[in-house]
Amino acid sequence: MTYRSLPKVELHLHFEGAAPPEFIRQLAHEKKVDLSKIFNSDGTYAYRDFDHFLEVYEGATSVLKSPEDFARLCTAVAEQSAQHGVVYTELFISPDFCGGSDVSAWREYLAAIKEGADKAEAQHGITIKGVATCIRHFGPEMAKQSALCAAETVGDFLTGFGMGGAEMMHRPSDFAYSFDMAREAGLQLTCHAGEWGGPDMVADTINDLRVERIGHGINAIKDRALVDRIAAAGIVLEVCPGSNVFLNASGDLKDHPIKALRDAGVKVTVSTDDPPFFQTTMTKEYEDLAAAFGWDETDFNALNQTALDAAFCDAATKDKIAKRLE
Ligand code: HPA
Ligand code: ZN
Numbered sequence: 452m453t454y455r456s457l458p459k460v461e462l463h464l465h466f467e468g469a470a471p472p473e474f475i476r477q478l479a480h481e482k483k484v485d486l487s488k489i490f491n492s493d494g495t496y497a498y499r500d501f502d503h504f505l506e507v508y509e510g511a512t513s514v515l516k517s518p519e520d521f522a523r524l525c526t527a528v529a530e531q532s533a534q535h536g537v538v539y540t541e542l543f544i545s546p547d548f549c550g551g552s553d554v555s556a557w558r559e560y561l562a563a564i565k566e567g568a569d570k571a572e573a574q575h576g577i578t579i580k581g582v583a584t585c586i587r588h589f590g591p592e593m594a595k596q597s598a599l600c601a602a603e604t605v606g607d608f609l610t611g612f613g614m615g616g617a618e619m620m621h622r623p624s625d626f627a628y629s630f631d632m633a634r635e636a637g638l639q640l641t642c643h644a645g646e647w648g649g650p651d652m653v654a655d656t657i658n659d660l661r662v663e664r665i666g667h668g669i670n671a672i673k674d675r676a677l678v679d680r681i682a683a684a685g686i687v688l689e690v691c692p693g694s695n696v697f698l699n700a701s702g703d704l705k706d707h708p709i710k711a712l713r714d715a716g717v718k719v720t721v722s723t724d725d726p727p728f729f730q731t732t733m734t735k736e737y738e739d740l741a742a743a744f745g746w747d748e749t750d751f752n753a754l755n756q757t758a759l760d761a762a763f764c765d766a767a768t769k770d771k772i773a774k775r776l777e
Contacts, residue, residue: 454737457751458538458775460758461722461733463641463666463689465584465615466521466542466564467512468725469528472496478514486510496728501647501698504728505588505617512548518563521549525567525579531726533575535733538775540577541763542568543584543613545597552596554603565608578772580764581609582641583633587616591625598629602636611763613641615666618648623659630660639663639763641689646700650674657686664689664761669701671717672708682716687761692740693731694724704743720758721751752776 472494479486489510491497498507515521525542532540544564550556561581568579583601585594594614601612612633614626623644630640644656646667653671656662657680668688671677681688690709695701701708713719721740723731740746759772 452738452741453734454741454748454751455534455536455734457536457737457748458755459536459733459737459751460720460755460762460772460776461532461537461540462664462687462720462758462761463691463722463724464528464532464540464542465725466524466528466544467515467548468508468728469531469542469723470511470515470524471527471531471727474524474527475511475514478520482514482516484514486514495730498728501700502617504698508725508728515548518549518560521560522563522567525564526571529568529571529575529577529579532733533571533577537577537733539579539759539762539764539768539772541580541582541611543615544581545584545586545615546600547586547589547593547597552593552600554600557600558604561604561609568608576775578764578768579608580611580762580768582611582613582763583609583638584613584615585626585629587614587618587626587643588620589616591621591629594626594629595632598632601633601638605636605638607765610639611641612638613643613662613666615643618643618646618652623652623655627659630662634661641666641763643667645670646695650677653677653681657681657684663687667691667695667700669695669708669712672711678712678715678717682718685718687718687720687757688712689722690719691722691724691729693736694729697729697731704739707743709740710744718757718761719754720761721754 549560585597
């Protein structure tokens with residue numbers, strides 16, 4: 452059975468990390484940048500482990516320069532997602548890569564990306580919202596700049612603030628100021644935790660950053676009391692099983708914590724993270740989960756409803772997307 456045409460809601464998609472390799476190669480060619488060392492001979496991205504992945508990720512991102520480049524990327528990403536049945540997606544966009552977290556530059560980038568998103572909605576029927584995402588290993592000061600950018604541009608398109616990057620570099624409390632600023636501006640909050648860090652990192656992220664959603668969160672499974680707390684609080688996990696297996700953040704898919712977390716009453720959702728980097732798609736995620744756990748259309752419809760309920764968008768958008776899921 453293929454799940455390609457099943458309507459899907461994706462909450463965790465890094466904008467730059469969703470760039471098809473052909474798109475990055477084309478931009479590198481146009482700008483005469485040599486990126487041969489980040490690609491394998493078969494055209495896939497080449498990296499050894501998570502830290503190296505982050506380096507290659509920044510290498511690929513280095514050819515994305517102007518607001519127009521990002522608008523083009525938005526079109527390419529939306530087209531790719533729509534081909535896999537995605538009707539709503541939240542793009543994690545890093546102000547650091549869009550004008551170096553300078554507020555007026557960021558405004559221009561964001562306007563161009565929103566234009567790309569509007570075009571994609573008209574052409575492919577996919578609704579896109581933006582989550583400004585700071586980069587943990589760039590440190591708390593840069594995160595403040597990203598939060599300021601986000602706070603200044605909160606609106607119909609930019610609805611959330613979050614953090615990705617090297618999880619073990621800082622404790623969550625180092626970023627409390629930024630998350631407070633974003634919350635006070637009206638942004639909804641998510642943060643990567645428990646992909647590499649243990650349950651303590653997940654607990655501190657909930658306590659210190661007061662997020663509604665957690666990116667990954669899979670290592671919460673190692674602390675039963677924490678799992679129960681996450682379930683009771685209704686905190687949503689943006690689980691990216693293919694990413695975890697590919698990067699060795701978890702073992703084999705059949706042992707992946709997504710099933711135990713779901714069985715324990717945690718609100719789990721399914722996303723791709725950085726699809727071309729992890730050689731995945733939303734269709735492949737569903738097919739692999741179906742094979743590993745026997746999940747079927749009923750399970751996936753429930754997961755998509757959970758994702759829609761947790762989406763960082765207004766009620767009218769939720770109503771519109773709910774009709775697409777029927
Ligand atoms: N994990 C953490 N940070 C990231 C990722 C990821 O998978 N992708 C892009 N930034
Ligand atoms: Zn991620």
